[in-house]
Amino acid sequence: MTTRFQSAVPALALAAALGSALAMNIAPAQAGEKGAAxxxxxxxxxxxxxxxxxxxxxxxxxxxxxxxxxxxxxxxxxxxxxxxxxxxxxxxxxxxxxxxxxxxxxx
Incomplete structure (x- = not known):
């Protein structure tokens, strides 16, 4: 049971990191669209x-x-x-x- 948990932790960390990176890329584009014109x-x-x-x-x-x-x-x-x-x-x-x-x- 510990082996399954230990292998799941890196996968969850990778998913969280990718999600954060994608969210940071989207936010500036939305802000620019609203304020630019x-x-x-x-x-x-x-x-x-x-x-x-x-x-x-x-x-x-x-x-x-x-x-x-x-x-x-x-x-x-x-x-x-x-x-x-x-x-x-x-x-x-x-x-x-x-x-x-x-x-x-x-x-």
Whole structure:
């Protein structure tokens, strides 16, 4: 019984080492994909889904009080912000800076 256990230990150690090496190779690629071609887009985040430091009334990620809050931003792929719909933006699309929200029109 000890012989089986002794031969299993090196195999488990090798599997753990390979798993760690593979995990280290994957993590930098994922981080680079998210940060490399992203921009802050104001007015497109949904309530509670904004990224960090959104302005007055928010402290960090997930603190936007309303959908499309004018001072709350979300990371989006570069070049897509001003093409993304925003119900509060004067242009109707996301903005690259915080803005004064337009007032809702009555029907």
């Amino acid at each position: 992203q921009e802050k887009c104001y007015g497109v985040a949904l309530a509670g889904k904004n990224d960090c430091a959104a302005g007055p009334g928010t402290t960090c990620a997930g603190t936007a009080k309303t959908d499309h809050q004018a001072n709350a931003w979300k990371h989006v792929p570069a070049g897509t912000c001003t093409k993304t719909t925003s119900k509060t933006s004067p242009t109707g699309y996301g903005q690259l800076a915080a803005f004064e929200a337009k007032t809702a029109k009555s029907s």
